[in-house]
Amino acid sequence: MRRLLFLLTLWLTANMVSGQSEETVFVWEASTAVNYKLGKSWSFNTSLATRTIWLNEQTTQGDDFRGELNFGEINQFATYRINPRLKASIGYKYRIVEPTEGRNQHEHRVTQQVAWLHRPEGVRMASRGRLEQRIRNGRLTHRFRYRFSVDFPLSGQTLDAGEFYMLASNEILYESTRFNRNAWGNRFSAGVGYLFGLVTKLQFTAAYRSDNINLWTLNRLFVETSLFINL
Amino acid sequence: MLMIKSWIYCCLLTLPPILGLSQNLKQEVEKRIKAEEMPAIALEILATHLSQASKIRYYKETDIGHQSFECKFILDRLWYSVEFDENGAIEDVEIKMDFEQIPQAALDKIRYSLSAYDRYRIRRTQRQYTLAFLSSDDLLTMVIKGADELELRYEIVLSVKKDGSWTTYEMLFDQSGLLIEKKEVVDRQTDNILYQ
Numbered sequence: 001m002r003r004l005l006f007l008l009t010l011w012l013t014a015n016m017v018s019g020q021s022e023e024t025v026f027v028w029e030a031s032t033a034v035n036y037k038l039g040k041s042w043s044f045n046t047s048l049a050t051r052t053i054w055l056n057e058q059t060t061q062g063d064d065f066r067g068e069l070n071f072g073e074i075n076q077f078a079t080y081r082i083n084p085r086l087k088a089s090i091g092y093k094y095r096i097v098e099p100t101e102g103r104n105q106h107e108h109r110v111t112q113q114v115a116w117l118h119r120p121e122g123v124r125m126a127s128r129g130r131l132e133q134r135i136r137n138g139r140l141t142h143r144f145r146y147r148f149s150v151d152f153p154l155s156g157q158t159l160d161a162g163e164f165y166m167l168a169s170n171e172i173l174y175e176s177t178r179f180n181r182n183a184w185g186n187r188f189s190a191g192v193g194y195l196f197g198l199v200t201k202l203q204f205t206a207a208y209r210s211d212n213i214n215l216w217t218l219n220r221l222f223v224e225t226s227l228f229i230n231l
Numbered sequence: 232m233l234m235i236k237s238w239i240y241c242c243l244l245t246l247p248p249i250l251g252l253s254q255n256l257k258q259e260v261e262k263r264i265k266a267e268e269m270p271a272i273a274l275e276i277l278a279t280h281l282s283q284a285s286k287i288r289y290y291k292e293t294d295i296g297h298q299s300f301e302c303k304f305i306l307d308r309l310w311y312s313v314e315f316d317e318n319g320a321i322e323d324v325e326i327k328m329d330f331e332q333i334p335q336a337a338l339d340k341i342r343y344s345l346s347a348y349d350r351y352r353i354r355r356t357q358r359q360y361t362l363a364f365l366s367s368d369d370l371l372t373m374v375i376k377g378a379d380e381l382e383l384r385y386e387i388v389l390s391v392k393k394d395g396s397w398t399t400y401e402m403l404f405d406q407s408g409l410l411i412e413k414k415e416v417v418d419r420q421t422d423n424i425l426y427q
Contacts, residue, residue: 035422040396045426077426084352084390084397084418089425115425120354126424149424156261156290159419163262167423193423203423228422 025054025065029224033075036231045077045091071097077111085117097136107136123152139179147171151193165193167205183212189224201228260293261301269300272319277302280375284311306375312357313371324374325357325386332356333385333408340408341385348391354399355388382406388416 033047051070056063073095080088090112097105110133118125125148132143149169153159173185191205207222266274269289281287284304292299292314299322300315310327330353333341345351360374360383373381385404390397403412 031427033422033426035420040398045422047426075426079425081397083392084354084399087421087425091426113425115421117421117424120418124419124424126421128424151423155263158259158261160260160262201420201423203427224427226423226427228420230420230422 025056027220027222028052029222032227034229041081043079047075049073071095087115089113105137109134122157125150141175141177144174145171159195161195161197163195167191181215184214185211199230262291264289264291270319273300273315321370324360324371328356328358330356337408341404344410348393350392352390357386359384359386
């Protein structure tokens with residue numbers, strides 16, 4: 001499984017360059033999240049994230065390689081541990097879309113989710129179900145998401161400081177809104193992470209996203225870098 | 232100037248936990264190694280038993296002030312874990328089992344101990360054989376042969392609920408079901424599963 005995941009990550013990364021449109025070189029999402037506990041049952045997660053689209057436009061003066069900020073966002077989650085394998089969360093996201101283009105779109109998103117661990121040790125397997133209400137420029141969209149994920153340490157059965165881990169996930173997404181036809185989406189991602197010390201993780205993933213599968217399919221490849229700090 | 236100094240002190244105080252330098256948590260570190268990195272005596276002891284085994288893995292474990300080596304394998308459909316000290320002598324042999332397979336008298340006693348908690352969920356159970364009057368090599372041979380006269384203990388990893396919150400422990404019970412040792416287990420963080 002480890003070899004398969006490694007090859008999948010390589011394949012996705014290799015497609016970053018060739019799979020995008022002529023102008024887009026790659027889409028980069030970067031996030032930093034801080035996780036902190038309140039007692040034994042409650043934990044909170046605050047994160048900041050940006051998406052930058054890197055373009056290479058061919059002009060009369062030659063190649064123009066530049067990054068355009070697509071959005072910036074802040075997320076806040078509160079999570080309650082129902083039992084060792086089951087956690088319920090509520091969250092809020094504020095996103096400002098294309099802030100540098102002068103046509104700011106403001107997005108508010110409320111999330112309710114349940115996540116449960118099928119296997120808590122070694123090769124860890126987990127499911128996550130999410131309900132989202134997304135309001136962008138006054139328009140409400142309901143989103144229903146289910147994700148299955150696997151992660152495991154690359155050295156031993158436990159993830160210790162100074163060790164790498166691999167992860168893969170697939171998420172199915174259904175969007176329902178009054179303003180458009182309902183749409184399906186799928187997101188597959190694979191990657192690698194590294195645990196610094198006891199509290200800090202850095203994760204690199206390559207993701208293949210297919211949106212509006214039943215309407216006009218939009219396939220995109222993403223590079224995602226995430227920093228997790230557990231206080 | 233005072234503000235700058237305060238900011239520097241604040242950074243110095245908050246950096247160690249962020250970088251994971253805090254020494255408050257006792258954690259066993261397990262690292263996968265190659266067979267060649269195992270003590271030679273340990274490999275000699277294992278050699279006669281591993282010909283029929285599958286999924287053979289070697290690990291080095293480091294705890295504060297203690298270092299050991301471990302070999303995990305499957306033999307006759309049983310999951311073995313054999314722990315060696317730095318010199319290659321066997322410290323203990325563990326075999327995975329179902330919680331319900333514990334003999335009834337010991338099981339009743341363990342359940343009675345666990346009734347102190349509001350709820351509990353068993354994650355993993357192993358029977359553990361340690362050296363009593365046997366030599367290192369004899370112990371593994373006798374465990375694999377299934378000798379009944381060996382004294383054993385039960386190592387159980389479980390989550391317990393007390394006062395509304397859950398904690399995971401590794402508990403060690405003797406053959407009669409009496410609790411000998413209890414250590415809190417730090418679970419892997421789930422932030423990448425929950426939020427990303």
